[in-house]
Structure formats: C-alpha cells, structure tokens
Amino acid sequence: MRNFIKNHPQQAALVSIDIPLISNQSVLMNIALIKQYHENMPTAKVEPIVFNALQRLNLENIAYKRNPDLNNEERFFVMLLRAVMVRNALVIIDRPFKIIPHLKNIDYIFQALKNIEDLYVNCNIYDYEWMREKYGELSK
Amino acid sequence: MVILENIGCAVIKLINSFADIIYFAWKILIRIFNRNTYTSAMRTVLIDQIYFTSVQILPIFLMVSIAFGSLLIGVLFLQLKQLGLTQYFGHVLMGLIVTEFSPFITVLLITLRSGSAINTEIAVMKVNKEMSALEAFRIDVINYLLVPRVINGVISIVLLSTLFSVVLLGSGILFSSLIFGMSIDAYSNVLLNSANFSDIIIALLKSIVFGFFIILIPVRFGLQASHELTSIPIVVSRGMVNVFAAILTIEVLSLIIKLF
Numbered sequence: 001m002r003n004f005i006k007n008h009p010q011q012a013a014l015v016s017i018d019i020p021l022i023s024n025q026s027v028l029m030n031i032a033l034i035k036q037y038h039e040n041m042p043t044a045k046v047e048p049i050v051f052n053a054l055q056r057l058n059l060e061n062i063a064y065k066r067n068p069d070l071n072n073e074e075r076f077f078v079m080l081l082r083a084v085m086v087r088n089a090l091v092i093i094d095r096p097f098k099i100i101p102h103l104k105n106i107d108y109i110f111q112a113l114k115n116i117e118d119l120y121v122n123c124n125i126y127d128y129e130w131m132r133e134k135y136g137e138l139s140k
Numbered sequence: 141m142v143i144l145e146n147i148g149c150a151v152i153k154l155i156n157s158f159a160d161i162i163y164f165a166w167k168i169l170i171r172i173f174n175r176n177t178y179t180s181a182m183r184t185v186l187i188d189q190i191y192f193t194s195v196q197i198l199p200i201f202l203m204v205s206i207a208f209g210s211l212l213i214g215v216l217f218l219q220l221k222q223l224g225l226t227q228y229f230g231h232v233l234m235g236l237i238v239t240e241f242s243p244f245i246t247v248l249l250i251t252l253r254s255g256s257a258i259n260t261e262i263a264v265m266k267v268n269k270e271m272s273a274l275e276a277f278r279i280d281v282i283n284y285l286l287v288p289r290v291i292n293g294v295i296s297i298v299l300l301s302t303l304f305s306v307v308l309l310g311s312g313i314l315f316s317s318l319i320f321g322m323s324i325d326a327y328s329n330v331l332l333n334s335a336n337f338s339d340i341i342i343a344l345l346k347s348i349v350f351g352f353f354i355i356l357i358p359v360r361f362g363l364q365a366s367h368e369l370t371s372i373p374i375v376v377s378r379g380m381v382n383v384f385a386a387i388l389t390i391e392v393l394s395l396i397i398k399l400f
Contacts, residue, residue, distance in 0.1 A: 019273045036181035
C-alpha cells in the first residue's frame with residue numbers, strides 16, 4: 001500500500017481509520033475541502049458537487065452533521081466521498097472492516113462503490129489475510 | 141553548583157523556546173505574504189474564524205466594554221476633577237485609555253476566550269490524528285489551519301480594540317457632561333486637540349503584534365501535543381502561560397518605543 005501511495009502521490013486517496021474526518025467541520029465541508037484546496041474551487045461551486053455525491057449514496061440528510069454524530073456506515077461513506085473528490089482519484093481502502101466492524105461481507109461497500117464509479121479512476125482494498133472470507137469470490 | 145546548573149538549564153530552555161516561537165512566526169509571516177496561501181478552503185476557514193472570534197463575542201464584549209469603560213471613565217474623570225487636572229482630561233483619554241487600555245483589555249478578553257479555545261482545538265486535532273489526515277490529502281496544515289487563525293487574530297484585535305475605544309469615548313461624552321458640564325462639541329474639540337498621530341499608529345501596531353502573537357503562541361503549543369489525551373491540558377496550560385508572558389513583553393516593549 002505504501003508503495004502504491006509513493007508511486008501515485010497526487011492521485012492516491014486514502015480511506016482509512018487512521019485518516020479520520022476533521023471533527024470541527026461538517027460532512028459537507030470535509031468532502032468539499034479537497035476540491036476547495038486542490039482546485040481552488042469556490043464554496044458555491046463545490047457544494048452542488050458534494051450534494052450530488054451524497055445523494056448518490058442517499059446521504060444528503062447528513063450533510064450538516066459532524067463526525068461524532070455519524071454512525072459507522074455514514075462515517076465510512078463520507079471518508080469514501082472525501083477520497084473520490086481527489087482529481088483522478090486512485091482510491092485506497094485500508095481495512096474497511098475496521099471502520100464498519102459489524103459488516104458481514106464486502107457487498108455493501110461494493111454496491112456503494114458501484115454507485116459512484118464515475119467519480120474515481122481505480123479502487124484498491126487492502127486488508128488482513130484472515131479477513132479473506134469476508135471478500136468471498138473476490139479474494140480468489 | 142547545582143543551583144547554577146539549574147539556572148543555566150532554565151535560561152537555555154527559555155532561549156530555545158523563544159527562538160522556536162520566532163522561527164515559527166517567520167514561517168507563518170512568509171505564508172501570510174504568499175498569494176498561493178489564499179485558496180478557497182483557506183478563505184472559508186478565515187471567514188469562520190473571524191465569525192467565531194469577532195462576531196460571536198460581540199454581545200459580551202459590548203457589555204464588558206460599556207460596564208468597564210463607564211466605570212473607568214467615571215472614576216478617572218472624578219479623580220481629574222478632584223486633583224484640579226481637568227485641562228489634561230483629553231490627553232489622559234487619548235494617551236492612556238485609547239492607546240494603552242483598549243488594546244490591553246481587548247487582548248486579555250480575546251486571549252481568555254479564543255486563545256485558549258484555539259490552543260485546545262489544535263491539540264485535540266493533533267491527538268485525533270486529524271493533522272495526519274490533512275497531510276494524507278496533501279493539504280498544507282500551515283496554509284489551511286494556522287495562517288487563517290493568525291490573520292483572524294490580527295483582524296479581530298484591531299477591530300475589537302477600536303470598538304472598545306469607541307465605546308469608551310462614547311461613555312466619555314456622558315461623563316464629561318455630568319462631571320465637567322461639557323458639551324459634545326467641546327468634548328470633541330478636546331479629543332481632537334489631544335489626539336497624537338504617532339500614539340494612534342503605535343496603538344495600531346501594538347494591536348497587530350498582540351493579535352499575531354496571542355494566536356500564534358497557542359497554535360505553536362497546540363502543535364506540540366503528542367498522540368495522548370493527557371498531553372492536551374499540558375500544552376494548553378504551557379501555551380496560555382506563554383501568551384500572558386508575551387502580552388506583558390509586548391506591553392513593555394511598546395512603552396519603551398513610546399519613550400524614544
């Protein structure tokens with residue numbers, strides 16, 4: 001994973017429990033921040049983009065919530081949407097079951113990734129060997 | 141011998157800490173004057189910070205200014221009358237109240253409210269690994285988090301100390317009329333004749349320096365937090381002690397500049 005990030009420093013977009021959301025900002029601002037900072041996009045222009053992305057995952061109702069008010073799924077998807085805001089994002093999901101521990105398998109995350117597949121270039125998931133069974137067919 | 145060694149250690153520590161703050165201040169100053177710092181994200185943080193520091197505090201700040209200002213002006217005018225120094229009240233008002241007290245009281249209020257809050261906020265962000273999150277997304281922590289807070293400190297102190305002066309001069313109208321039987325016109329004339337341009341410039345510069353350091357120091361100490369929750373109160377108390385030391389140092393330095 002480190003090598004991947006090293007080889008794609010501008011596109012690597014991490015989703016990890018070690019890369020938390022900014023707690024004093026709303027979900028909206030956490031996601032918008034990436035485009036505001038990297039592309040200098042004004043707030044008025046970036047907000048519709050963020051709302052559109054949230055709507056795709058049926059999360060528009062959490063736009064003004066902050067990190068402590070989110071449940072595990074919501075937190076994961078906000079981290080994912082933040083990652084896909086990186087230009088030509090190469091999304092790296094690091095141990096997703098650490099963020100959503102009660103998930104039985106990866107299908108739920110795959111469905112979400114499918115809903116926003118035009119927002120990123122590629123997605124890699126890294127996890128422990130002993131989590132293999134949660135990935136089903138994909139791990140073979 | 142041990143005492144000497146301890147004193148030496150303390151002095152070296154103090155010099156290192158001072159050098160560290162000055163180096164950090166230099167780094168922030170360079171970013172402030174760099175056009176690339178002012179991204180949309182940074183501007184959003186700056187506006188939020190000005191709102192939190194200058195706008196949210198307004199009701200309390202106005203109440204404190206009116207209460208404290210009226211008391212101060214009332215007592216001062218009464219004393220001047222009793223001592224037969226009525227003719228100097230304009231100089232006292234402009235030289236002492238506007239250029240010395242206003243920035244000092246404002247800086248104390250803002251330090252207590254926003255300086256401590258910013259110190260804690262930065263320390264909590266460090267403990268929660270939020271700084272690492274920003275770095276992971278190639279967001280410069282100095283540009284995005286620190287520069288807007290420091291600029292906000294400068295803007296807020298200048299604006300609020302001006303407001304404090306206006307409130308004080310406003311109460312002066314009431315008390316000059318009650319104590320000296322002076323009309324508004326006469327009062328304005330006395331003030332204009334007593335206003336010294338260099339004093340106002342020094343007061344303005346002092347407010348800018350105050351605003352810069354009362355946010356810079358808490359930010360610097362907040363960044364020194366480790367990844368343990370117990371480090372938060374330590375860096376906050378260290379930061380606040382250093383801020384008050386800085387306030388006194390700036391106050392003394394401005395007095396020395398004024399003397400020459």
